Amino acid sequence: xxxxxxxxxxxxxxxxxxxxxxxxxxxxxxxxxxxxxxxxxxxxxxxxxxxxxxxxxxxxxxxxxxxxxxxxxxxxxxxxxxxxxxxxxxxxxxxxxxxxxxxxxxxxxxxxxxxxxxxxxxxxxxxxxxxxxxxxxxxxxxxxxxxxxxxxxxxxxxxxxxxxxxxxxxxxxxxxxxxxxxxxxxxxxxxxxxxxxxxxxxxxxxxxxxxxxxxxxxxxxxxxxxxxxxxxxxxxxxxxxxxxxxxxxxxxxxxxxxxxxxxxxxxxxxxxxxxxxxxxxxxxxxxxxxxxxxxxxxxxxxxxxxxxxxxxxxxxxxxxxxxxxxxx
Numbered sequence: 307x308x309x310x311x312x313x314x315x316x317x318x319x320x321x322x323x324x325x326x327x328x329x330x331x332x333x334x335x336x337x338x339x340x341x342x343x344x345x346x347x348x349x350x351x352x353x354x355x356x357x358x359x360x361x362x363x364x365x366x367x368x369x370x371x372x373x374x375x376x377x378x379x380x381x382x383x384x385x386x387x388x389x390x391x392x393x394x395x396x397x398x399x400x401x402x403x404x405x406x407x408x409x410x411x412x413x414x415x416x417x418x419x420x421x422x423x424x425x426x427x428x429x430x431x432x433x434x435x436x437x438x439x440x441x442x443x444x445x446x447x448x449x450x451x452x453x454x455x456x457x458x459x460x461x462x463x464x465x466x467x468x469x470x471x472x473x474x475x476x477x478x479x480x481x482x483x484x485x486x487x488x489x490x491x492x493x494x495x496x497x498x499x500x501x502x503x504x505x506x507x508x509x510x511x512x513x514x515x516x517x518x519x520x521x522x523x524x525x526x527x528x529x530x531x532x533x534x535x536x537x538x539x540x541x542x543x544x545x546x547x548x549x550x551x552x553x554x555x556x557x558x559x560x561x562x563x564x565x566x567x568x569x570x571x572x573x574x575x576x577x578x579x580x581x582x583x584x585x586x587x588x589x590x591x592x593x594x595x596x597x598x599x600x601x602x603x604x605x606x607x608x609x610x611x612x613x614x615x616x617x618x619x620x621x622x623x624x625x626x627x628x629x630x631x632x633x634x
Contacts, residue, residue: 333602365379392416409530431468480515
């Protein structure tokens with residue numbers, strides 16, 4: 307019988323190798339820099355099953371609708387922190403976007419957290435909260451509740467005002483295609499739902515916030531950035547032109563290349579400088595990331611062989627129970 311680390315493998319060896327390669331990819335993904343807060347610093351705890359369920363709603367391999375495919379692309383970019391916010395644009399094109407600020411307040415650096423708390427986006431938060439309250443009150447789960455329990459659940463999820471910590475945190479997490487385990491726990495406890503039902507309702511809420519954010523706040527933000535680019539004569543060709551000191555096609559040996567001053571080096575794969583100043587996360591080198599992913603893969607394989615348990619951040623196929631109409 308095949309064995310892994312002296313543990314018998316009770317399944318097809320090809321399936322086991324295929325599963326091991328998946329664990330390796332998932333482990334490497336969990337060690338990417340945008341996941342440092344979740345898996346290294348462990349400052350945030352997200353409900354990953356809700357995220358996977360939300361992505362599954364718009365992932366149709368045979369779908370020809372550009373609207374649905376664009377939403378799936380938007381969610382994937384948001385999850386991997388690849389939306390073109392100012393901090394990301396400054397990393398890609400520092401010469402063009404060095405003085406780009408938040409286009410709503412024109413004073414602060416534009417980050418995901420700032421967009422959810424900016425004073426000039428308060429109208430959107432008010433609109434978002436009212437739309438979510440209307441959406442929740444019309445769900446089957448909420449219509450069975452008394453008015454008192456409805457109000458208590460809404461306040462625990464959205465806070466007492468659009469500027470409350472609960473509302474801004476929910477928006478900030480949703481802008482990254484995530485939702486906290488605390489929010490799912492509130493739904494499960496207040497509505498007396500099962501784990502599967504709370505994940506399904508949480509996916510509906512997360513999908514609703516993402517759609518509202520994409521169609522209103524993000525659309526307005528992109529239109530403002532386009533006007534800012536036009537005022538500085540930044541063309542599409544300028545944005546596509548590679549940086550002068552970042553030549554991807556250079557075949558010269560590293561020893562033959564000119565020495566560049568430290569201040570001139572552009573780090574495209576390093577930590578976000580804005581996030582680093584505020585939270586000082588642990589930076590993981592590619593070598594350390596590879597080593598950690600192998601350790602995680604080994605521990606997950608051991609757990610899977612003995613108990614057939616998958617860690618919560620590992621994607622697994624969801625049953626048809628989790629599917630719902632996203633209303634598009």
